[in-house]
Amino acid sequence: LPEFEPFDHADATPRANPGSPLVVQDVDLSKSMNIANHHTGMYITETLVVRRGDPIFLKLTFNRPVTAQDNFQVQFRIGQSTFSKVSSILFSGLVASGPWEASASEQQGALMLQVTPAPNAVVGRYRVVVAVALANGLQYTGPELQPSDTAFLESGHEEYVMNDSGVIWIGSLNSEYPRPWNYGQFEQGVLEACIYIMDKSQLPISDRGDPVKVVRMASAMINSQDDNGVLVGNWSEDFSMGKSPMFWTGSVQILQQYHSTGVPVSYAQCWVYAGVLNTFMRCLGLASRVITNFLSAHDNDGNLKTDLIFTSDMQPDSRHTRDSIWNYHCWNEVYLRRMDIPEEFSGWQVIDSTPQETSDGNYRCGPASVKAIKIGKVCFPFDGRFIFAEVNSDVLYHTRDRYGKLSLQKVDKKLIGQKLVTKSPHGNYQLDITLEYKYNEGKTWFSPSSVLRLGMSRDIYRLCIYHVSYLSPQGYVGRPLEAQLDIVNPSGSLLQTQVLVFVETTYYTGVRSHEVHKENYNLDLPANSSKTHNILTKKGHLTHREGT
Structure with a gap:
């Protein structure tokens, strides 16, 4: 000038x-x-x-x-x-x-x-x-x-803008634990780094006054997948070219390093992405929080179901299974007034910077209204179908024969999204927000007309029922696992079935690690009867590995 x-x-x-x-x-x-x-x-x-x-x-x-x-x-x-x-x-x-x-x-x-x-x-x-x-x-x-910018800040939401530290819940259902995280949105250089991210995104100046466009840009820029953004993801065991995701305890060093070098920082997994995105949001004055979904589905093909495929001898068929179930997955919510959808769906919006699927050609996700997700209105922008499936999809277990034909073996309607939590605004303990995303299982959550309109039918399946109860305390790494398998035939006729008990360790993303225990036998169940089978793994089979 x-x-x-x-x-x-x-x-x-x-x-x-x-x-x-x-x-x-x-x-x-x-x-x-x-x-x-x-x-x-x-x-x-x-x-x-x-x-x-x-x-x-x-x-x-x-x-x-x-x-x-x-x-x-x-x-x-x-x-x-x-x-x-x-x-x-x-x-x-x-x-x-x-x-x-x-x-x-x-x-x-x-x-x-x-x-x-x-x-x-x-x-x-x-x-x-x-x-x-x-x-x-x-x-x-x-x-x-x-x-x-305070965007759409209601009374009581100061925690979600002003608090510069917190905890992120990770682990597995019933064995979750808080991981401290320093958001550091007021630290030296963080504000400058956030402005640098906006500049590097090439978001037009005229769009930077629209919170929806800003948060959608941020969900893309925090990962490096398309645009050399902030963080490189790594779900392997080799972190030799950077730092393990477990190394990071806050966002400040990550953002400062990215700003000073312009090079994506290695490495991240979902809680790191969520922590850094939370810092970006709060630094710009947008109320935001980190959410953890325990037993989170990854619906790869958008059919609102999680399809798990097994071979004819009941081995997991990784080659043909595209969907997966994560022990937990972290994303963010940001509080916005949505002017592009009906006003009733303003409030908390889901955004996710972990690169899972593309949205309009880029690895980003949201914003999607939490209220809309709960009632199944997944037609609104952005990415409502994918997020709905993460918390509410049915899990379908199929077997695949040598000719590629799939046979449905079991449907689990309750496994996914059993618990969603965030940090309480009153301290470093859990706030359970499951009912903000879904109704209690069994309650009608949308009308038949909306099912037909949105193409979201949930089929009714008539199959045998089974339930696994863990008899040994969870979280005891390295000790034998004792469980009880209850199999029920609710039909009025004899059920001839094959039972495969397969125990393995997995990474939190659902990727298999190694086999621990396996049993295979035939079972005849008379009409309206049940059978109990005890499972006991050998001592020393369960060993701890980072990320599993």
Whole structure:
């Protein structure tokens, strides 16, 4: 930006007071006052951080008192060169006009301005420029500020913007544990890193005032899959080219490293992606939290069912099974007012930066309304079908014969999404939010008409029923596993079946590790009868491996 910009020749009429020219001597951003009013004192940065929709106070000192004949502008500039966006407040004396609400008053020889950024103002790094109209051009001067955003912040949600540390729940159902995480959204360099991520995403300046577009961009940029974003995923056992996901305990080092090098940081798994995305959201003033879904389905083909395929001798058929079940999966929720869908579906929205499936050509997910997911309205943007399946899909067990024909063996309607939790706003303990995503099993959760309209029929299957009860305490790594298998024939006729008991260790993503125990036998069950079978693994078969 030049210090002086001449008027066009076609518009050379003097616009300034013909007397002594007005000269800016000082632009005071009134940091102490604005930081207190905007609750941004926790950011460790030299730049003033403000929030949209709240007034900013600026103190201008000129070489003389401002008169009604004086014309000057206060410009809020974001972006560079021809791609910049300018919000200009024009002052004719003390009278203001422009896209943002503003006023001016004289105070001890200076001019105190009050400017309120629009609630939909672009989020990013601004320069504050004062442009004084002289006889033949504009004279520029000014510092900079950094707007943040509360978006749609309701009472009681301060935890989800202001708390810079917390815990993320990982593990397996009934053996979960909290993993501490330092979000550090106010730490030095984090705000700058978040702005760098937005710049690198090439999200148009004009779209940075739309929270839906910002969070959708962030869900793509936190992973490196398409756009050299922040984190490289790794679910193998080889982390020699970086750091194990278990190494990270917070977002600050990751974001600082990415900002300083521009190179994706290695390595991450779902809780790391969720932790860093949470930092990005809170740093920009968007209320957000990390969610853990225990027994989370990965529906690869979008049919709202989890299809697990076995060979004819009941071995897991990894080659033909595309869907999977994760012991747990972490994602984020962000609190937004959705203007692109019915207002009733505003509130908590799911976003997920773990690269699982593409959405509109990129590895990203959401935002999708939690309320819409609960009632099965998966037609709204974005990615509602995929998220619905993560928490509410049926699990179908098939056998595949040598010719590729599938035979359905069992359907489990209760396995997926048994428990969804987040950190309580009152401390580092669990808040169970399962019923925010789904109704209790067996309750009608949408009408037959909506089933037909959305193509989401859940078939009724008539098969034998079985249940596994764990008799030994869970979480005892390395000790024998004792379980009880109860098989029930609810039909009125004899059931001839083959029973395969297969125990193996898996990674939390559902990827198989190694076999622990196996039994195979035939069983005849009379009508309306049941059979109990005890399972006991050998001592030493269950060994701990990181990530399993």
